[in-house]
Amino acid sequence: MQARLASRHAAERRFRLYGLFAIGVAVATLGGLLFSIVGKGYTAFVQTEILLDVYFDAAAVGDLEGLGDDERTAALRRVDYAGLLRDSLRAQFPEVEGRSAVRALTALVSAGARTTLREELVTDPDLLARRVPLWLTADDEVDMLMKGQVARDLPESERRLSDAQLAWVDALAAEGRIRTVFNRTFLTAGDSREPELAGIWGALVGTVLTLAVTLAVSFPMGVLAAVYLEEFAPRNRWTDLIEVNINNLAAVPSIVFGLLGLAVFLNVLNLPRSAPLVGGLTLALMTLPTIIIAARSAILSVPPSIREAARGVGASPLQVVAHHVLPLALPGILTGAIIGMARALGETAPLLMIGMVAFIVDVPASLTDAATALPVQVFLWADSPERGFVEKVSGAILVLLTFLLLMNAGAIVMRQKFEKRW
Amino acid sequence: MLLAASDGRPEVIVANSSTEDDKPKMKATAVDVYYGDTHAVKKVDLPIFVGDVTALIGPSGCGKSTLLRCFNRMNDSIAGCRVEGEITLEGRSIFDSEIDVVQLRARVGMVFQKPNPFPKSVYDNVAYGPRIHGIARKGPEMDAIVESSLERAGLWAEVKDRLQESGTALSGGQQQRLCIARAIAVDPEVILMDEPCSALDPIATAKIEELIYELRGRFAIAIVTHNMQQAARVSQWTAFFHLGELVEYGRTEDIFTNPVQERTRDYITGRYG
Numbered sequence: 001m002q003a004r005l006a007s008r009h010a011a012e013r014r015f016r017l018y019g020l021f022a023i024g025v026a027v028a029t030l031g032g033l034l035f036s037i038v039g040k041g042y043t044a045f046v047q048t049e050i051l052l053d054v055y056f057d058a059a060a061v062g063d064l065e066g067l068g069d070d071e072r073t074a075a076l077r078r079v080d081y082a083g084l085l086r087d088s089l090r091a092q093f094p095e096v097e098g099r100s101a102v103r104a105l106t107a108l109v110s111a112g113a114r115t116t117l118r119e120e121l122v123t124d125p126d127l128l129a130r131r132v133p134l135w136l137t138a139d140d141e142v143d144m145l146m147k148g149q150v151a152r153d154l155p156e157s158e159r160r161l162s163d164a165q166l167a168w169v170d171a172l173a174a175e176g177r178i179r180t181v182f183n184r185t186f187l188t189a190g191d192s193r194e195p196e197l198a199g200i201w202g203a204l205v206g207t208v209l210t211l212a213v214t215l216a217v218s219f220p221m222g223v224l225a226a227v228y229l230e231e232f233a234p235r236n237r238w239t240d241l242i243e244v245n246i247n248n249l250a251a252v253p254s255i256v257f258g259l260l261g262l263a264v265f266l267n268v269l270n271l272p273r274s275a276p277l278v279g280g281l282t283l284a285l286m287t288l289p290t291i292i293i294a295a296r297s298a299i300l301s302v303p304p305s306i307r308e309a310a311r312g313v314g315a316s317p318l319q320v321v322a323h324h325v326l327p328l329a330l331p332g333i334l335t336g337a338i339i340g341m342a343r344a345l346g347e348t349a350p351l352l353m354i355g356m357v358a359f360i361v362d363v364p365a366s367l368t369d370a371a372t373a374l375p376v377q378v379f380l381w382a383d384s385p386e387r388g389f390v391e392k393v394s395g396a397i398l399v400l401l402t403f404l405l406l407m408n409a410g411a412i413v414m415r416q417k418f419e420k421r422w
Numbered sequence: 423m424l425l426a427a428s429d430g431r432p433e434v435i436v437a438n439s440s441t442e443d444d445k446p447k448m449k450a451t452a453v454d455v456y457y458g459d460t461h462a463v464k465k466v467d468l469p470i471f472v473g474d475v476t477a478l479i480g481p482s483g484c485g486k487s488t489l490l491r492c493f494n495r496m497n498d499s500i501a502g503c504r505v506e507g508e509i510t511l512e513g514r515s516i517f518d519s520e521i522d523v524v525q526l527r528a529r530v531g532m533v534f535q536k537p538n539p540f541p542k543s544v545y546d547n548v549a550y551g552p553r554i555h556g557i558a559r560k561g562p563e564m565d566a567i568v569e570s571s572l573e574r575a576g577l578w579a580e581v582k583d584r585l586q587e588s589g590t591a592l593s594g595g596q597q598q599r600l601c602i603a604r605a606i607a608v609d610p611e612v613i614l615m616d617e618p619c620s621a622l623d624p625i626a627t628a629k630i631e632e633l634i635y636e637l638r639g640r641f642a643i644a645i646v647t648h649n650m651q652q653a654a655r656v657s658q659w660t661a662f663f664h665l666g667e668l669v670e671y672g673r674t675e676d677i678f679t680n681p682v683q684e685r686t687r688d689y690i691t692g693r694y695g
Binding site for chain 1 (some may be wrong): 494524525536539541604
């Protein structure tokens, strides 16, 4: 008896240890994942800039006299800003001679700097014929160098920056002409081929639009289906068959839904390709079974005595559901919906099938504009050869995770609000 | 259709007999209830009179609750449940296609075994029925209905300062009285009570019994109970069921003092049950 008791206690201690070990592994994995992503990704949120004294040469602009506002703006937009930039850099480094050397020099500054110059001049034409100090976005190679993500001590042939370019960067740094600032572009721009100009905003808006469609379609449909199946449908072979099929549908690989979306929404209904509308509908198909299953179990957990009470005072079946069952089941339904939405948020495969994988620079403004989504953007960047996109990948994942956390937090707040009412 | 004092009634009404002069509020005639293959209620005739309490007694599984639930068609929603025979409310069949079950339940209210207030405020619990039936809108009219219903259920004094608290926060006995208030708020003609005290302590039970006694003047009340003292205390008519059959029906004092059937006597004296 005594020995048996001891072995039972030992078994219990072992069992607890296994549990602790499992939790430890889970926490360590999550921690390691977050640590690695944040460690790699935080640099995506800062950007290297170079201070240049830009001379807005009046000769390059030409004669503006006698032109109307619109014509003048058009003329200012036509200016050869690449030339202005080149001249400014050569003024900084007068010793540089020769076409290839000058090209190497101009490569230190991002191609986007031309746009910066143009916007400066168009908004303030008084800058003409003046020398203005401007902070300009550095090229991604310089950015990588300043962030310490490329090694200086590699042989020149294995580096993207030549020895001469390194020397120029060092010279600029020594003069205090290089700084690191918060990367507004990353949070406000669409995609770009240039890592320093690429932003997450386009994909974020695409994701928001897509998920809005998903929620608008799958939530009401899922809840209605669940209510009908639980509260109104007769129990027979047909409803059993439907139930089995819904459960199976929840386990179907997401790419299959992508194929369905491609076949039905694009080929049959001729909806626009790459659009959040189609992406949202496709993800809604995928999310629907999850929401139905969660809503059914939430409805099932409402005590039958409440239904009897409502029926007993003469509530119609619809009133029983609308006044009593649904409000009580709503927290559970919301939990299920948020699980489904979180899955939809991270889904890439179905979106690839309906063309949301395209390279899209413009931020989508409507449900039918071409767009991409956050996880697809991660996929696209991870596929890009430039070194500068590595940190963007982690940065995009951080944005994705933040979005997910916000969504879940919103769901928790809503759930508590509804629970408090009862 | 309020009947005069029960003095004028015959001393004993045996099952399958009816009286011409006393029109019952509700009347079951040759009712059979089946759950799938189980024959739960067998050819039962039972009247329910206004101004009186009719007690349905009998051992567990004898079909008394099933029969009670037929009176407002609560069995409709149970899969596999089939009701045959006739039940009338003021002479009209409640299975008539012109009778809406929603309306029927407004006229025939129900109180359940376990107190089941809605997880809403005390006020909303009582106001729910009048609201869905359009008896009263929001405001003073509804306030008056809520107050008088709670008053009649003997709960007003206890809850008048906590009308906005959740109904589920009340004690068990208070919850059951709240359920009774909810049932009478729509001013039904019949109230069915399915073992209303079985989940309550003796003090709460006493209060409910007192309440039933007071309410009987206005309503026709049918109560299912396991507690024979309770049946003896609150009812004027008693129906004894066994194995789905109505064994004996009559005035309560006769059933308890001078039962005709041997099975009734055995049950009442505690031989089985």
